[in-house]
Amino acid sequence: MMAQATFDTPEHLREFFFAMIESLPGGILLADRQGNLLAVNRKGSQLLGLAGASLQNRTCWGLLAQRFGLTHELAALTLSGGRLLCEVSASPGGEEKRCLLISRNDLQSPFLHVAGFFLSLEDVTFPALIEVHHDRSKRFAAMQEMAEAMGQELKNPLGSLELYASILKRELAGDPDNERVAGRMLGAVRTMHHLLDNFMTFSRFPLPRMTELDMVAVLGKSMETLREMAGEHGILMEARIEAKQAFLLGDQALLAQLLLNLGLNAIESMPVGGTISLNLRTLPPDSEHGGLVEIRVQDSGEGIAPENLRKIFDPFFSTKGRNRGLGLAISHAIAEAHHGLIEVESEPGRGATFRVLLPAEPGTVQEISRK
Structure with missing residues (x-):
């Protein structure tokens, strides 16, 4: 039978309270009734990028408005149970985005002088994708x-x-x-x-024939073809590989087709001249997912209109009259067949970046990272 904990002084109780919120797996912002910040746990500071920042005399509303550029959207958190989904850079100045779910809960206490609320922050990037x-x-x-x-x-x-x-x-x-x-x-x-x-x-999409592949080698072979095709349009095709090896289980022909489809889509989106970049790196495992192989195809073309972003992977959808709109749809199917994900980020006139995430072979990402 577990012994009942005793707290001799208010300081002991306060120490236990802060140890508890520091141990929670999600981020916590504790505020009084007016929204003045009382405490932020370590995970909350990490998710909001607050390392080294002073929280004295700050409100949670001012902090969120500054971090996410929000104004009227914060009204969703003024009532208990309110929820708000926000996007934030994974690192200062970085291109990679994370999705944070912020939820409000009011404090429940029998003491009239204890009042306020806390905001919980949860990283839902991969579930959202x-x-x-x-x-x-x-x-x-x-x-x-x-x-x-x-x-x-x-x-x-x-x-x-x-x-x-x-x-x-x-x-x-x-x-x-x-x-x-x-x-x-x-x-x-x-x-x-x-x-x-x-x-x-x-x-009748073919059933993948899975073998152990090094995606660095697969990308190298695909680049030979893509460079020739890009050169015909006066476009420079370059590869930026941040891993010596990147092993996964996959179908070599299908993954080569995925790279070809994304490369051709980028070429068709570009004017004469310009540069297309194919980036490959590995992401180490964390508490939410195993190691990943990440491939990015980035162009500086005309970009994609916001209303088309959610339709860009749909079969037969195309903004280009000269093709049938199957290339990106088949790329999506290939990523899915390998238990991976594909997404796109774009703004009109500023090009597009297609990002593919594929599960790496267990253990290989750690080995790559040590080299």
């Missing part, structure tokens, strides 16, 4: 079903049209003008048949 990823996956699956149904309905009629056009062309062998027309008909039917085969391939 996964939620968006799953929503996108549902739309992708619906489009796959549509493509398969369309293929089954059109395959037989197109086969008959191709046969009849072949017969007609043969029958008109002595009439050059009509034979040429029949030849064009046959070519158009065969083009439709080829497109249909592409849709059928899309609807």
